[in-house]
Amino acid sequence: MLTCKDFLKELSDYLDEATDRELRAKLEQHITECPNCWVITDTTRKTIKIYKGMEPYPIPSDVESRLMRALEKKMAAKGH
Amino acid sequence: MAVSSLTGIDESALVAQARENDTRAFAELVRRYESKIFRLAQHITQNREDAEDVLQETFLKAYEHLDQFQGQSKFYTWIVRIAVNQALMKLRRRKSDKSVSLDESIDTGEDTVTREIAAWDEDPEQRYSREELGGLLDSAVQSLAPPYRSVFVLRDIDDLSTEETAEALGLSVPAVKSRLLRARLQLREKLTRTFKRKGDDAFAYL
Numbered sequence: 628m629l630t631c632k633d634f635l636k637e638l639s640d641y642l643d644e645a646t647d648r649e650l651r652a653k654l655e656q657h658i659t660e661c662p663n664c665w666v667i668t669d670t671t672r673k674t675i676k677i678y679k680g681m682e683p684y685p686i687p688s689d690v691e692s693r694l695m696r697a698l699e700k701k702m703a704a705k706g707h
Numbered sequence: 708m709a710v711s712s713l714t715g716i717d718e719s720a721l722v723a724q725a726r727e728n729d730t731r732a733f734a735e736l737v738r739r740y741e742s743k744i745f746r747l748a749q750h751i752t753q754n755r756e757d758a759e760d761v762l763q764e765t766f767l768k769a770y771e772h773l774d775q776f777q778g779q780s781k782f783y784t785w786i787v788r789i790a791v792n793q794a795l796m797k798l799r800r801r802k803s804d805k806s807v808s809l810d811e812s813i814d815t816g817e818d819t820v821t822r823e824i825a826a827w828d829e830d831p832e833q834r835y836s837r838e839e840l841g842g843l844l845d846s847a848v849q850s851l852a853p854p855y856r857s858v859f860v861l862r863d864i865d866d867l868s869t870e871e872t873a874e875a876l877g878l879s880v881p882a883v884k885s886r887l888l889r890a891r892l893q894l895r896e897k898l899t900r901t902f903k904r905k906g907d908d909a910f911a912y913l
């Protein structure tokens with residue numbers, strides 16, 4: 628039998644579907660019997676989902692223009 | 708260097724063109740990744756000025772060493788590696804800062820503790836505006852310890868694979884996995900405080 632601690636250790640791999648089939652069966656068995664781990668699994672899955680693909684803030688325009696100026700200088704030096 | 712005709716072009720084609728000294732192609736690559744690199748640099752350096760330096764140095768170095776990019780990994784993974792090195796150098800130069808490595812050993816016990824065990828509302832995000840939600844998610848990531856933060860950003864936000872994340876950060880695959888687990892559990896804990904179903908309280912007011 629898996630303890631909750633054993634379960635938590637495998638949680639990431641379980642959510643990424645990176646465990647072998649035997650372990651997966653054991654983990655699934657555990658969450659059908661353990662409401663706490665079921666909730667943790669569900670809310671961790673939702674946590675990952677809510678962050679996935681979160682766009683970065685657009686880069687501030689003064690930062691971008693300084694970057695582009697530095698690059699132009701570099702390119703001019705390289706391209707002769 | 709404002710060019711929009713290159714927007715739909717495949718990344719490997721852009722890299723090939725940039726290698727032929729096509730500066731417009733390189734500028735397009737910069738445009739695709741600058742905000743992500745800036746975000747990552749801010750997460751590692753915790754300082755906007757340093758992050759801006761890192762951003763510039765990353766793309767200048769990438770341009771200079773473009774012929775060393777093998778094309779076996781994604782271009783993004785390659786520039787992340789450059790950015791991480793630049794960011795760590797910045798941290799080392801600031802002597803007062805003790806966390807100079809992403810490879811430092813971290814306590815593996817207490818930080819997987821799960822105290823908040825509560826189901827979430829259905830679609831908790833609906834209760835917030837885009838800006839509110841963005842700010843909320845962002846400050847939760849900010850509160851992670853630095854070694855967890857960059858792993859989480861690359862793996863779960865930027866969607867790199869475990870192997871790519873390991874390559875980009877110069878970490879082993881097991882190190883990436885254990886940090887990712889802790890980052891996810893800590894964020895879950897924090898978000899649960901905000902998103903948990905207020906079932907019982909609501910019931911009391913009926």
Ligand SMILES: [Zn+2]
Nearest residue numbers: 631634661664
């Ligand atoms: Zn359990």
